[in-house]
Amino acid sequence: MGYLKQIDIENFKSWRGKKVIGPFMRFNCIIGTNGSGKSNVMDAISFAMGERATCLRVKHLRELIHGAHIGRPVTDTARVSMRYCDEEDKETVFCRSIVGDSSEYRINGVHVSLAKYLEALEKIGIVTKARNCLVFQGAVESIALKDPKERTKMFECISHSKEYAAEYEQKKEALMKA
Ligand code: ATP
Numbered sequence: 001m002g003y004l005k006q007i008d009i010e011n012f013k014s015w016r017g018k019k020v021i022g023p024f025m026r027f028n029c030i031i032g033t034n035g036s037g038k039s040n041v042m043d044a045i046s047f048a049m050g051e052r053a054t055c056l057r058v059k060h061l062r063e064l065i066h067g068a069h070i071g072r073p074v075t076d077t078a079r080v081s082m083r084y085c086d087e088e089d090k091e092t093v094f095c096r097s098i099v100g101d102s103s104e105y106r107i108n109g110v111h112v113s114l115a116k117y118l119e120a121l122e123k124i125g126i127v128t129k130a131r132n133c134l135v136f137q138g139a140v141e142s143i144a145l146k147d148p149k150e151r152t153k154m155f156e157c158i159s160h161s162k163e164y165a166a167e168y169e170q171k172k173e174a175l176m177k178a
């Protein structure tokens with residue numbers, strides 16, 4: 001299975017200028033005092049995974065630029081690159097930048113549309129719209145409080161098991177008849 005090797009950050013939230021976070025192992029733990037930026041690491045990763053601003057604890061993307069939270073953005077752009085390593089140690093770099101109030105997406109330095117970007121992420125098992133990658137602060141409780149049907153829907157979306165539902169029902173029926 002592939003894994004996230006490193007993130008390269010530029011003027012995103014609490015990081016001024018260029019910063020490297022990693023290299024990560026297959027399992028990682030982030031510790032720090034309150035307000036030290038632990039959730040910002042998750043925000044950086046979700047940002048690079050194409051998450052919407054509202055899911056990143058802001059109304060507008062430009063608020064994610066370093067200093068913007070106090071009305072003094074240090075620049076007009078921010079960037080997060082995610083270095084993904086597959087089983088054969090081949091690296092793919094997914095990069096998202098803020099341009100005004102919209103985004104630019106690059107894969108290995110090549111400019112791509114959001115659709116292509118999300119498609120490439122889906123190929124490595126990241127389905128951003130299913131929000132499967134990250135469980136945000138407070139989300140454990142909200143997932144636990146979902147009604148069973150909603151929770152099932154969420155896991156079906158994450159695991160892609162819905163795609164096999166028809167085949168499953170067919171085989172189950174055939175087995176019952178046999
Ligand atoms: P907790 O333990 O309370 O959950 P945390 O470690 O998860 O805290 P974060 O929410 O990641 O903390 O980080 C909060 C910090 O990020 C605050 O100090 C805030 O000032 C800083 N911050 C948020 N947005 C920006 C920004 N645009 N520019 C600079 N700093 C920012």
Ligand code: MG
Binds near residue numbers: 038039040137
């Ligand atoms: Mg936090």
